[in-house]
Amino acid sequence: MTLLDLTRPATRSERLDTLPVAVIGAGPIGLAAxxxxxxxxIDVVVYEAGDRVGASIREWGHVRLFSPWRVLVDPASRRLLEAAGWKHPDEDRLPTGAELVEQYLEPLAALEPLASRIRLGVDVTAVAREGMDRTRTAGRAATPFLLRVHEASGEVEDVAARAVIDASGTWRTPNRLGSNGLDPLGLDEVADSVTHALPDVLGRDRARFAGRRVTVVGAGHSAANTLLALAALAREEPETSITWAIRNASAVRVTTSDDDGLPAxxxxxxxxxxxxxxGRIEVLDRFEIVRLGRAADGGVRIVGSRRGELVDHEADVVVNATGFRPDLDLLREIRLELDDVVEAPKRLAPLIDPNVHSCGTVEPHGFAELRQPEDGFFLVGMKSYGRAPTFLLATGYEQVRSIASWLAGDAAGAAKVQLELPATGVCSTSLDGSNGCC
Known part of the structure; x- marks a missing residue:
C-alpha cells in the first residue's frame, strides 16, 4: 500500500515511477494482471471488495463452466504456480465456479509475491488524479492516480498509483428488470421477492424456490441455466411452477446450432x-414489465405490456437474469472514451458487438483497443465488455498480458496480441457439466 505523501521532494514524474500499479478486483483477470x-x-497492489479472492465467482460457484481447464488458466499465473509445485487440473475437464476458485485462484493468491500485494475487504469507490478533476489537463499524464478506498473496518483512505487496471467485473451491477433500462415502478415494494441471477436453486437457495411460483426474466444463458435447475427442482417438488418472461418473440441468445464447437x-x-x-415451462414472450406490486396473496403482481395490451401475471419469486452492466460511477473523474451503445472502450466495441459476434469470433485485442484518453487507465475483463455478454476468460488474459507489456515499456510485446478461440460462443452458464461462462 502506498499512502499519499505530498511532502516528498521528488517531482511528480519521478514519483510516478516509484508507485505500484493498482488493480481493482481479485478475480481471475485481476490476479492474472x-x-x-x-x-x-512491476510492483502492484490488488484491491478486492470481498473478503476472499474470487468473491463474485463464489456466488455462482455451483455452476459448471462451458470452457475446459486448458483455457481457464492464465499463462503467467500458470508459470508462477508450477514453479511452486502446482499441478494443472485435467485440461479437458469442465470445472464449476467453486472448483475454479479452490483449485486455481486460491493457490495463486496464496503464493508470494502475490499474497502480500492483495488487500481483501477493501472497496475502491472512486478513481481520480491527485489534485485534479477531469477538467484539468496540464501535467495530467505525469500525475499519479488517486484511489479512494473503503476498508471493511469503516476506515477510508486515499492511495496513490502509477496506473490503474479496473478488473472489477459487472456482477454487482445487474441490468434492470424494465425493458427501458430502468427499475420497474413499484420495485421497492417487492424487492425482497426479486433475486439476483444464477441462484443456487438446487442447493443453498432451494427453500426459496421449492413449491413456489417462479418467474425468470431474461433471454440469455443465465436465464436458461436457472430454468433448467428449476425444472429439475419441479421433478422433486411438483408444486413448483416456472414462467419464462422474455421481451422478444424468442430467446435467440440460447438458440445454438448443432455444429457448435462446444456440445455442452x-x-x-x-x-x-x-x-x-x-409444458413444464410457460413462456411469456413479447413481455415488457411495466409495474410491480404486492399481490393479494402476498406474492408479486407483475403488470406487463404484451403485444400492445397490459396483462397481469403473478409470482412468488422473480429471478432477474437480464444481464449485467459496468459500474462507471467510481470513474466520474476519469476521462473515458466509451461506445454509446454497449459502454465498452470505443475501439473494442466493434469487435464485441453481440449482434455480430459470439465469444469465439472476437478478434484478439489488447493495449491498443483498451487504452483510454486517461493515460495509464484500463478497463479489462468483463467490465471492458460493457453490456456485451460475450466475454471469455482467455480473452481477458491476453488483454492484461498486452497491458503489462506496455507498462513495462515493451511496445512490440503489447502490440503482438495472439489468441486462438473455438469458433463458438463460450460465454454463459449451466448446470451438471452442460455449459460455462468463461
Missing part, C-alpha cells in the same frame, strides 16, 4: 425448448 505485472518486475453449450437451447414444448 498482477501475475503478468510481477513477471515484468449447444445442448442448452434444445433442453429448454424441450421443457417448453412439454
Amino acid at each position: 498482477a501475475a503478468n505485472l510481477l513477471e515484468r518486475g 453449450r449447444a445442448s442448452i437451447g434444445r433442453r429448454v425448448d424441450d421443457l417448453v414444448h412439454a
Whole structure:
C-alpha cells in the first residue's frame, strides 16, 4: 500500500515511477494482471471488495463452466504456480465456479509475491488524479492516480498509483428488470421477492424456490441455466411452477446450432425448448414489465405490456437474469472514451458487438483497443465488455498480458496480441457439466 505523501521532494514524474500499479478486483483477470505485472518486475497492489479472492465467482460457484481447464488458466499465473509445485487440473475437464476458485485462484493468491500485494475487504469507490478533476489537463499524464478506498473496518483512505487496471467485473451491477433500462415502478415494494441471477436453486437457495411460483426474466444463458435447475427442482417438488418472461418473440441468445464447437453449450437451447414444448415451462414472450406490486396473496403482481395490451401475471419469486452492466460511477473523474451503445472502450466495441459476434469470433485485442484518453487507465475483463455478454476468460488474459507489456515499456510485446478461440460462443452458464461462462 502506498499512502499519499505530498511532502516528498521528488517531482511528480519521478514519483510516478516509484508507485505500484493498482488493480481493482481479485478475480481471475485481476490476479492474472498482477501475475503478468510481477513477471515484468512491476510492483502492484490488488484491491478486492470481498473478503476472499474470487468473491463474485463464489456466488455462482455451483455452476459448471462451458470452457475446459486448458483455457481457464492464465499463462503467467500458470508459470508462477508450477514453479511452486502446482499441478494443472485435467485440461479437458469442465470445472464449476467453486472448483475454479479452490483449485486455481486460491493457490495463486496464496503464493508470494502475490499474497502480500492483495488487500481483501477493501472497496475502491472512486478513481481520480491527485489534485485534479477531469477538467484539468496540464501535467495530467505525469500525475499519479488517486484511489479512494473503503476498508471493511469503516476506515477510508486515499492511495496513490502509477496506473490503474479496473478488473472489477459487472456482477454487482445487474441490468434492470424494465425493458427501458430502468427499475420497474413499484420495485421497492417487492424487492425482497426479486433475486439476483444464477441462484443456487438446487442447493443453498432451494427453500426459496421449492413449491413456489417462479418467474425468470431474461433471454440469455443465465436465464436458461436457472430454468433448467428449476425444472429439475419441479421433478422433486411438483408444486413448483416456472414462467419464462422474455421481451422478444424468442430467446435467440440460447438458440445454438448443432455444429457448435462446444456440445455442452449447444445442448442448452434444445433442453429448454424441450421443457417448453412439454409444458413444464410457460413462456411469456413479447413481455415488457411495466409495474410491480404486492399481490393479494402476498406474492408479486407483475403488470406487463404484451403485444400492445397490459396483462397481469403473478409470482412468488422473480429471478432477474437480464444481464449485467459496468459500474462507471467510481470513474466520474476519469476521462473515458466509451461506445454509446454497449459502454465498452470505443475501439473494442466493434469487435464485441453481440449482434455480430459470439465469444469465439472476437478478434484478439489488447493495449491498443483498451487504452483510454486517461493515460495509464484500463478497463479489462468483463467490465471492458460493457453490456456485451460475450466475454471469455482467455480473452481477458491476453488483454492484461498486452497491458503489462506496455507498462513495462515493451511496445512490440503489447502490440503482438495472439489468441486462438473455438469458433463458438463460450460465454454463459449451466448446470451438471452442460455449459460455462468463461
